[in-house]
Amino acid sequence: MTAIADGNQRVYADAVRQHSRAIGFYAFRMLGNKDSAEDIAQETFLRLWTHADKWQSDKASMSTWLHRIAHNLCIDSMRKDRSSQTVELEDEIPDQRHDIEQQQEWDERQQRLQSALMALPERQRSAIVLTHYQGLGNQAVASIMDLSVDALESLLSRSRRALRTMLAELQDPERYKQTLSHLSNDKQAGHAGPGEQT
Amino acid sequence: MxxxxxxxxxxxxxxxxxxxxxxxxxxxxxxxxxxxxxxxxxxxxxxxxxxxxxxQLSAPDFLQLGSQILQQPLPARRKSLIEQLLAWLLPLQQHSAAVFWRPAALACVPLMLGLVLGNQLDFYSDAYADELYSDELEETELDLISLADYSEIL
Incomplete structure (x- = not known):
């Protein structure tokens, strides 16, 4: 990181190759949109280049630090543009099934899973994405989100509980739509979400 | 446990x-x-x-993301004055003569500054001495006048 702070582009390129996909995945899970995720990843690495001297190696690994930047950028982006919650999965997920019927079913399932994730309040979503999908440890996630480990566990529990409710209702589309609509109304009314404490 | x-x-x-x-x-x-x-x-x-x-939730592979990021131009890094001075003072080329003469030149700066200041500021110039002398004369004259006044009253 000192080398990046000194303007070493080769070391910067190595860092980009090593971490860019993880940051892209994180931003995609947070925003549900590939283009926005790429923008966030680009901005994250731009900040790595311009603010490398601010990184403190004794406090966080490079991965944790980059996730922290990406987390803040995602939260800012979501607050600026609520339309980022639009789910765009059709062109982005590689075809894994050839049978049309199976493909449709798979797409629908993906859409619902993504919608359930996007229906979570921002911080709950970030907590679950960082721990479940990004595979970061609880200390790292707590540091990224500026939380104590206890508060993180509480946030994760609420997040998983909400997801369980929504995903269980995947079998019952009508009930699922009602839950999504209820969550959406809660958000618009400025509520923190199911069980979320601010 | x-x-x-x-x-x-x-x-x-x-x-x-x-x-x-x-x-x-x-x-x-x-x-x-x-x-x-x-x-x-x-x-x-x-x-x-x-x-x-x-x-089960899938995501794009982002295989090209790294190269996309590397293609974007990087902004010029803005170094602080101290960083610029250190970079000038201790150049990266170890075999350059600048490694020796630049620190030596920097060390000479206070010496040169002292010499210049020493020459410019003349604390015992004639003008200053004249000023001191005229002040002394003035005081003596005032004392004499005041003595004369007292003598008249007495």
Whole structure:
């Protein structure tokens, strides 16, 4: 990181190759949109280049630090543009099934899973994405989100509980739509979400 | 170290069914409890269901993202004055003569500054002495006048 702070582009390129996909995945899970995720990843690495001297190696690994930047950028982006919650999965997920019927079913399932994730309040979503999908440890996630480990566990529990409710209702589309609509109304009314404490 | 069934449930609620995601200091105790308690197994299966659901969610591969990022032009780095001075003072080329003459030149700066200032500021110039002398004369004259006044009254 000192080398990046000194303007070493080769070391910067190595860092980009090593971490860019993880940051892209994180931003995609947070925003549900590939283009926005790429923008966030680009901005994250731009900040790595311009603010490398601010990184403190004794406090966080490079991965944790980059996730922290990406987390803040995602939260800012979501607050600026609520339309980022639009789910765009059709062109982005590689075809894994050839049978049309199976493909449709798979797409629908993906859409619902993504919608359930996007229906979570921002911080709950970030907590679950960082721990479940990004595979970061609880200390790292707590540091990224500026939380104590206890508060993180509480946030994760609420997040998983909400997801369980929504995903269980995947079998019952009508009930699922009602839950999504209820969550959406809660958000618009400025509520923190199911069980979320601010 | 051992953990209670309640704590085990909290771990599953927060981190899910994969032991890799559990806090490292509680992992061994939680796995031991899992071996011993049928209730723990039941809780584990319950948590596993949600993990399996979440694992089905796919994402783009982002294989080209790294090269896209590297293609964007990087802004020029703005160095502080101290960084610029240090970079000039200690150039990266180890075999350059600048490694020697630049620190020496910097060390000479205070010396040169002292010489210049010493020559410019003449504390005992004639003008200053004249000024001092005229002040003294003035005071003496005033004293004499005042003495004369007293003598007249007396």
């Amino acid at each position: 051992t953990i209670s069934l309640q704590r085990f449930e909290q771990l599953l609620d927060a981190y899910g069914a994969s032991p890799q995601r559990w806090p490292a200091h509680e992992r061994v105790a939680a796995l031991q409890l899992l071996e011993q308690s049928p209730q723990a197994v039941q809780l584990m299966q319950h948590a596993l269901w949600l993990d399996q659901q979440l694992d």
